[in-house]
Amino acid sequence: MNTRMMTLILMVVAAAFSRLIPHPWNFTAIGAMALFGGAYFPSKKQSLLIPLAALFISDLALGFHNTMLFVYLGFTLVVMLGWALRDQRSVFKVGTSALVTSSVFFLVSNFGVWAMGTMYAPTFNGLVQCLVAGIPFFDNQIYGDLFFSGLLFGGYEAVKKYAPEFLGATVK
Numbered sequence: 687m688n689t690r691m692m693t694l695i696l697m698v699v700a701a702a703f704s705r706l707i708p709h710p711w712n713f714t715a716i717g718a719m720a721l722f723g724g725a726y727f728p729s730k731k732q733s734l735l736i737p738l739a740a741l742f743i744s745d746l747a748l749g750f751h752n753t754m755l756f757v758y759l760g761f762t763l764v765v766m767l768g769w770a771l772r773d774q775r776s777v778f779k780v781g782t783s784a785l786v787t788s789s790v791f792f793l794v795s796n797f798g799v800w801a802m803g804t805m806y807a808p809t810f811n812g813l814v815q816c817l818v819a820g821i822p823f824f825d826n827q828i829y830g831d832l833f834f835s836g837l838l839f840g841g842y843e844a845v846k847k848y849a850p851e852f853l854g855a856t857v858k
Contacts, residue, residue, distance in 0.1 A: 688854045690854045693845070693853055694726055697719075699740050699743075701718060701740070701834065702741060705748060711823050711826050713833075716741060716744075717761070717830065718833075718834035719741075719834070720738075721764050721784065722737075723765055723768060724772075725769070734765050738765075741758070752803070753802050756797060756798025756802070757798070763790050764787045767786060768783070784835035785828065788828045788831045791827065792824050792827060800812060
């Protein structure tokens with residue numbers, strides 16, 4: 687395994703670890719990790735498997751629940767969003783993508799809570815109630831996705847610019 691791939695994997699694993707340490711609700715690097723993985727892993731297969739495997743490993747420690755399918759679907763969509771950043775990354779595009787990441791995950795995961803749970807009526811009004819109840823957690827999701835996207839994307843680009851030898855011969 688080359689140095690670049692090892693660096694990418696370590697960054698993704700470190701981001702997944704952010705779920706395991708004490709943190710404000712939803713202020714983790716997990717959304718940024720999925721976006722970063724989609725943008726930087728050389729193949730689409732790797733970009734899906736490695737971040738989702740890191741998420742799964744952290745879920746082994748945290749436990750599973752009946753909406754996991756929706757959580758993984760949300761992060762799969764975020765990885766796919768990262769594919770759009772493969773050839774054109776800028777602060778604006780990464781920031782915008784981080785905001786979209788938060789929104790996609792919020793909508794998909796809360797839809798899962800509504801669809802799989804018994805807390806809300808299985809009606810449109812029940813879905814709206816579920817989404818409204820999730821709003822207090824959405825702020826931290828946005829802050830976390832913006833902060834950790836800046837950290838992951840910015841950190842990797844800084845290493846690429848100032849210490850490219852650390853990443854190996856070919857750096858994209």
